[in-house]
Amino acid sequence: MPLVENGVKYLTATEAANELEVSRQHFYTDIRPLLTTHQVGSRTREYYNAEDVRQVKGRIAKHSSKSSVSGPKAVIGAKLVRMEPTDMVRVAPVLSEHWGPPNIERWSGLIERNPETGYMLVSDEDKVVGCGFLFPHTEEKILDILSKEVTPPTELDELLLYSTSGMYNLYARTLCITLEGTVTQRRFWGALLIRNLMRVFIRLGEQGIEVRRIYGRSDTPEGEKLMRDVGFTQIRTVTSHRNFMIDVPISGLDIVTRYERALNNWRLRHGGEGI
Amino acid sequence: MIDDEKTVNPKGLVHEETPSTNLTVVQTREDLLACIDISRANFGGIFSDSDLVEYMRMIEKNPHICFALKSNNQIVGYTGVAPLKSGVLPHVLAQTLPVKISPDDMEIFSPGAQIDLFLTVMAVKPSVSLLEKRMYGARLVSDLINRVKQWGREGVGIRTIAARSNTPDGLRLLRHIGFTEIIRVTPERRTFVIGVEESGIPFIEDYRQAFDEWKRKSI
Numbered sequence: 001m002p003l004v005e006n007g008v009k010y011l012t013a014t015e016a017a018n019e020l021e022v023s024r025q026h027f028y029t030d031i032r033p034l035l036t037t038h039q040v041g042s043r044t045r046e047y048y049n050a051e052d053v054r055q056v057k058g059r060i061a062k063h064s065s066k067s068s069v070s071g072p073k074a075v076i077g078a079k080l081v082r083m084e085p086t087d088m089v090r091v092a093p094v095l096s097e098h099w100g101p102p103n104i105e106r107w108s109g110l111i112e113r114n115p116e117t118g119y120m121l122v123s124d125e126d127k128v129v130g131c132g133f134l135f136p137h138t139e140e141k142i143l144d145i146l147s148k149e150v151t152p153p154t155e156l157d158e159l160l161l162y163s164t165s166g167m168y169n170l171y172a173r174t175l176c177i178t179l180e181g182t183v184t185q186r187r188f189w190g191a192l193l194i195r196n197l198m199r200v201f202i203r204l205g206e207q208g209i210e211v212r213r214i215y216g217r218s219d220t221p222e223g224e225k226l227m228r229d230v231g232f233t234q235i236r237t238v239t240s241h242r243n244f245m246i247d248v249p250i251s252g253l254d255i256v257t258r259y260e261r262a263l264n265n266w267r268l269r270h271g272g273e274g275i
Numbered sequence: 276m277i278d279d280e281k282t283v284n285p286k287g288l289v290h291e292e293t294p295s296t297n298l299t300v301v302q303t304r305e306d307l308l309a310c311i312d313i314s315r316a317n318f319g320g321i322f323s324d325s326d327l328v329e330y331m332r333m334i335e336k337n338p339h340i341c342f343a344l345k346s347n348n349q350i351v352g353y354t355g356v357a358p359l360k361s362g363v364l365p366h367v368l369a370q371t372l373p374v375k376i377s378p379d380d381m382e383i384f385s386p387g388a389q390i391d392l393f394l395t396v397m398a399v400k401p402s403v404s405l406l407e408k409r410m411y412g413a414r415l416v417s418d419l420i421n422r423v424k425q426w427g428r429e430g431v432g433i434r435t436i437a438a439r440s441n442t443p444d445g446l447r448l449l450r451h452i453g454f455t456e457i458i459r460v461t462p463e464r465r466t467f468v469i470g471v472e473e474s475g476i477p478f479i480e481d482y483r484q485a486f487d488e489w490k491r492k493s494i
Contacts, residue, residue: 013406024405028405045406045410046406046409228450228451228453229450231450231455231456233453233455233474234453234474234475234476235473235474235475236473236474236475236480237475242475243475250457250458251455251456251457251458252456252457252458252459252465252466253456
């Protein structure tokens with residue numbers, strides 16, 4: 001029997017699995033990651049909002065009737081696309097939801113200067129639902145950004161151009177997902193965004209680009225969780241934001257191993273010595 | 276139907292209840308044997324009588340290296356830590372299984388000590404339900420976090436916290452806590468560390484603050 005507190009109905013894992021007509025095992029492995037867990041009152045066990053469960057059920061029913069769906073059946077899929085300068089017009093509404101209207105001209109200029117920097121998440125319904133930027137900066141510039149409460153704008157000449165003879169530090173910035181949609185949906189898109197951005201990092205290895213460190217920061221619990229899940233190290237902060245970093249040469253992350261393999265292959269193909 | 280594991284709350288709602296738990300420091304051979312059973316059930320491995328004697332020697336030297344989670348007076352999970360002397364951690368991380376740590380390589384959790392903390396094991400009885408497993412796991416993690424903060428208040432200097440794992444649950448847990456995965460020296464276990472001085476993990480910041488407070492009072 002569901003628990004009702006303050007007018008909100010909560011389900012246990014067993015009740016949610018029954019509602020979705022899936023096994024508890026299936027619920028824990030495939031459905032639970034899409035839901036927010038709640039602790040109700042002083043109880044230590046986890047509960048799920050019955051309305052969230054109902055929405056997941058609706059999406060499963062909707063998508064199970066379609067022939068092709070990207071990602072888990074319960075949510076709308078999306079793919080990461082490298083941005084052209086003109087795509088800033090499509091991305092601007094998502095940025096506006098979080099930080100107000102962006103300076104489209106300036107952002108377009110940055111993408112034009114280094115086309116490997118801007119990425120947008122486009123849903124299966126051909127709508128831009130998120131974006132992220134991987135800016136190659138000097139480490140001094142990144143540490144300066146991390147020391148500021150408000151991220152300073154990036155000037156054109158602060159955005160480095162990639163070359164196979166350089167060594168780069170990346171700053172992952174302005175990662176965001178549209179505020180539209182359910183928590184489940186947005187969480188799914190957030191995971192897609194950050195994981196695919198990490199694949200961009202591997203592609204830099206395939207192009208012979210040497211990366212020393214990747215930095216990022218977050219001010220939301222969901223963002224922090226994503227960064228940790230990917231394997232970022234939480235480093236000290238002097239602002240209200242949480243700072244994260246991957247130190248490539250010492251990292252044991254799978255994604256870094258794949259990047260190093262790609263870089264190694266590029267070097268061997270181009271007559272250099274492997275790592 | 277209401278069985279032993281379910282109760283009716285005042286609102287008349289029926290829910291499964293997980294039994295209350297408590298954490299204790301492992302000090303007796305019996306408790307240690309129960310922990311070893313859990314370890315064996317999770318990871319396999321052979322524990323000889325001499326291993327047991329060696330571990331009891333370590334507990335006698337430093338009583339705060341093994342913590343058991345009890346439910347209904349039964350041990351359902353436990354955590355093991357080793358406060359290592361300076362320079363020992365790289366050798367420990369380079370060992371293939373089973374890891375052998377000599378009592379002579381360990382410090383005592385005492386004010387002013389400088390240690391590297393190696394998380395030797397964190398395990399829950401595999402026969403419990405998934406919900407219990409998660410609850411017990413969370414309890415062990417929060418206990419470890421509280422102990423780290425307490426060691427800060429007591430003036431125990433921790434340079435690095437390290438752990439190795441190769442199980443999906445273990446890897447997820449270490450990432451969740453905020454450990455950084457580094458290049459592993461041996462192939463059978465992934466290696467994770469927290470560099471206490473550089474870390475921005477909230478409980479490590481709490482530890483540093485407590486330790487700095489202790490230093491201010493002690494100097």
